[in-house]
Amino acid sequence: MRLHLRRREEKKIASIKNWTLIYGRRKTGKTTLVKSALKYDTYIIIGDVNNAITQSDEIVRIEKALEEVKRTLKNGGIAVIDEFQRLPEIYWSLIASWAPSGILVAIGSSYGIVNKVFDRNSPLLGIFTPLEIGLISYEDVLSQLNDPVLSVLYRDPWIIPFIESYDELKKRIKEFSLVAKGLIGEVFKEEERQLTDLYYKILLTLGEGVWRSKEIAGIVQREEPTITSMINKLAKMGLVSKILTLGKENYYKVSSPPLSLILYAESKYMVSERDALIEELPIGREVQFSIGEMLAKYFGGQLYYSPKEDIDVVIVRKKKPIWAFEIKMGEITKSEALNSIKRMSKVSERVGFVSLKEKPNDYGDLNLGPKELMQIAKELSS
Template identity: 30%
Template sequence: MHKIIKRPTDVDAFNKLGPWVLICGRRKTGKTFFVREFLDWDEYFFVKRGGRSLLDGEGRELSYPTFLEVFRRDFPEKCFAIDEFQRLPDDFSDLLHSMGMRGRLIAVTSALSFSKKMLEGSSPLLGLFSVLKLGLVDERDILLGLSRELKGRELIEASVYLREPWLVPRFRGRMKEFLPSFLYEQRGAIKALLGEIFTEEERELSLVYQGILEAVAMGKRVSTEISSHLYSLGLLPKDNPGAIQRYLEVLVETNLLEKTPVYGSKKFRYQHASPLLDLHFYLEGKYSYTETEIPEQFIGEVVQQKLPVHVEEFFSSLLSKLLGLRRVAVEEPPLDIALFEFKRLKVVGEVKWGKVEKEELQRIGERLRKFDAERYLIVPEDGIELEGVKVLDVPAILEILKSGYPKEV
């Protein structure tokens, strides 16, 4: 797909920050493209590994001393964008500290740990930068970006996975056919990407991290379930949820996992931030697909199995942003969508992505009407009515988006 997906939500967030901004996020989230295509700057530089040389916006290489000369000469009159900022020698941070916050400066890093170090009391950059975490493309932006080429069910299914920016230029045809082929051909590259993410964070992708990511992909969503799974594999000396808390915190901080509070308890539910990586770790955990020959057709069956869950999570996140509410997980009865305002459950909803029989529709209505909250049912096509429940199909959701992201649906 030769298409540029614009990111107005992230641009708007950037424009609200101070004159010096650090953009951080894991690899393959489109940080370099975001800066080069959507932001205004005068000079762009990419820092090569080792930090002793850089490439300018035209791809010309220059030494670090030459870059310093250019920077001292043109800053702060010109806005500088510096990609892989964390690779620069420490003396550059001292230089910025001595100059004070003048002019405009955009720094980009794939090391989320670097942004944390900048907030430490010993850092010369403490208090100088605002931080923008760039994750996957916002659900609102991807839907509007693809809505001219795709419609209905195809639009939603493509949007779920093309939030991963590196999939966009490779995408062809229908998502259900493209995704198994992509996973089959790129399974080694995806595995290497995870290694790079942990290398940037100066950590090792240990068997415990791997086990947690696989456990979550296989449906172990709370720390007690994850701990029991790791213990059964011999990765923990005893079944102790407390022993994995620091691992879970790192995975959330690096935007590999997301956590959602469980309504009425102190627990959290964990899910993969990326549906693509959720598929990867499911296939790896159950079938070791990067090391054994798994037919592409079999991968396609896994995609079909996982797709409804990924669509549910997509709509849950989308609706929370449209309404300005916080996501929570409701365990009894289980709900696809539950949104919280202050101390009250404000919105409940279900997503049905396949054919819905009359009896199932009645059960959905009964389940949703148990809650004193706004009730929604999201379906691919129009034609369904349910007493006491607002039914949204894909065209209805697009109309809401095009009207300017209102706070009420």
């Protein structure tokens, strides 16, 4: 599907007034955002340690490309260096000598580049300000797509050209399992790390819904401190998200909804090695956290999860739970609602229900169906 989704980050990029490092995981739409929102004069891509690609698709030596960047900056223009993480650091002092002329926007497809640029010994320290580009917010997609399930998948831009429905993801899951591993490998490459079997097993296990580091350590047969350290590294690479819980543990999950579902299918059914008809994936889990993120923004709080009480979404403000929500793909019956109210009332005075099928009856203090979710999304995205 050829679809351009407006993102709130477009306003930030369009209003850049100083040297800026835009960073994030690969394939999150950084280049597309810059090309659509920023009125630049010069644009180059660092191809490798020796070569760059110009706006006219000409392959030139890096030195020649940087000369064009320098001229643009000295004339007070805006220049973009894409794939900045590939630029050898020997050029950094040279680039620093051009500041503060013009506006230089560097795009880095890694999180490691942030640590390097803002290291105390970096010649670029104090010259750039950082701007992270992650997944598209759920509300930005939902407000334009009007499909609460597909909007969850479209939060990760790489999947948009390939599917037009959740069912299509399931039908083509074998194809996407191969694409997903390649994408993950590419992320590791840009972070200057190697995608080992152990890292991949951890991601597969997280995709299957196992979130406790102790359980993951048992499955992959490694010590828990080692696994915890590796999960934290995956989080720093933008592949894993850490969600706070009402207990002492953190809930870890694969950040990208489509990647999470694809890894689940690979872990559960080994779809990359055989043709398997997958009737269902844990899409409810991805819906739960995407809607939870949106509601947390709407109520000005932070998203928590409560596995002990089995509460889908808890919104916390100033360390106090202010809302608890039950989120379901289908309808919510009266008996289900009453049981949920008992659980949710233990942690929050106000409770709510969300159904993607239809607006629930007035069981809770707030009851949201597809139309109400759309209204919230539009309000947040306006």
